[in-house]
Amino acid sequence: MTAADMDDERMPEAAASVIAQPSLDELRAEALEWGRKPRAFGAWYVTEHMVRAMRAYGWTIIVGALGQPILYLLGLAVGLAALIDAPVSEGGVEVSYLVFVAPALLMTSTIAVASEEFTYPVMAGFKWRRYFYGFNASPLASRQIATGVVFGAAARMAVVAVAYTAFLYLFGAIPDVATGWLSIFIAVLAGLAFGIPLMAYAASIEDDKGQFALVQRFVFMPMFLFSGTFYPLATLPLWLQWIGWISPLWHATEIGRWLTYGRPIEPAMLVIHFGYLIALTVVGYVLGRRIFERRLAK
Template identity: 75%
Template sequence: MSETATTHPSLDELRAEAIEWARKPRSRGSWYVTEHMVRAMRAYGWTIVVGALGQPIMYLLGLAVGLAALIDAPIVAHGVEVDYLTFVAPALLVTAAIAVASEEMTYPVMAGFKWRRYFYGFNASPLSSPQIANGVILGATARMLVAIGAYYLFIWIFGAVDDPATGWLSILAGLGAGVAFGIPLMAYAGSIEDDKGQFALVQRFLFMPMFLFSGTFYPLETLPVWLQWIGWVSPLWHGAELGRVATYGTDVAPVMMGVHIAYLVVLSLVGYLWGRRVFIERLAK
């Protein structure tokens, strides 16, 4: 009776197999990066808490007790009359999400590539470049959710939500607008080699005009046509319009609803493809 010879892999084969296994991205790699980003926020956790709670209180008190008290006439938007606070509240909720995105998608991203370089440490482990980009997005989204969740609670307390059954959908509208603004900003931040004040320019010449001229404080159609384009290209306006449908049922045609949603989705997708490429190319250096 002949015995069958058993062959054992050589040491080189075992080493090559181990290296190949180590190079494979972990199946939940994006969530590991997300966990790191969320844990890192503990370093400025009080800032997050104060911003998430203090900002809506200050804005809403200023509008409910101050500015809204001076505006007796209702705001008419899309044929629906509402008081000033009810009109402004959804836009402020969306603004809160975009403000968080402008913080989390700028300096922390540049720190990961240039100053602290922890993205390279992630990439040296079984984490792929796209997974790192995904984790950054998910971490920022988690903070957005906290901020706009607190904002929604306060606008509900102040009576700015006419229909609570659908009003909570304004949280999704704010999240969509924040992501649509934040992901392209992340891609831009990842492409910057040296900090020369680019983020300050983004705040002054992108965020601020968007905040002022996107129908936040008055209907967009009241602006001159040559200024309305700022709202048309702004994720803030698209998110605010969706939020107003959710909170008080403003009359927006189904076609325009589709346009608002599609614009936010397309902007997020284009930004993600750009950001994914930036992460892959830069981490390959």
């Protein structure tokens, strides 16, 4: 066989290999497709980062989730509740003081988490560590970064709410076992209703000048004290009751008391309570997304 004949035999194989190779357009389309894949689950990647970052203060989360319920419940069950012999009566239902206070403490626990996760971590993402800009340089959209922050904080709230509810059951603070566990979801909703608007505010701050300390002192504390947490809201003078009316803590607590011990609530008021919490969450999320998009576009 001559060399020419051998070359003729190799030509079909070489031609086939050339045909099998993808074109430049096909490679570009494949690269774009793979580039779009992270964006489809982008919010979950940000959530994963936020949850992994919590490992740096994991013991704080564990102590807060377990230690806080023990301290509050021991203080109320052994201390304050022992001094209050008369039951608390609302809507024709009489319950012990511990049962009355328990739902409010549950809602407060997730709102406290929201006041932590939606303030300084958001500020760090934009100003101190600037990792939001790193996220934004990848195939992640600004709205997915905001959503991931919300999901990460909600995961921590869920852990705290489950732990707190478990202790409430152990202390006998939830008489209605069948529906009491549903208050876990209300607690997470309460945390989001308070925290997502706070996230939008934190994302808008360019420089830390003590704004978050002011939120703690003049928003969180008055809400905690004057939202029917330790006594029925109706016992307050009218000029203080408005704090409870605009507080997500009061609305969530009213739903929690309905679930944990069957406190009567008019259907219209129940709709108002749920509607207010959902409205705060949705409006805060829309504002937060816009602020994230505007600031990350700079």
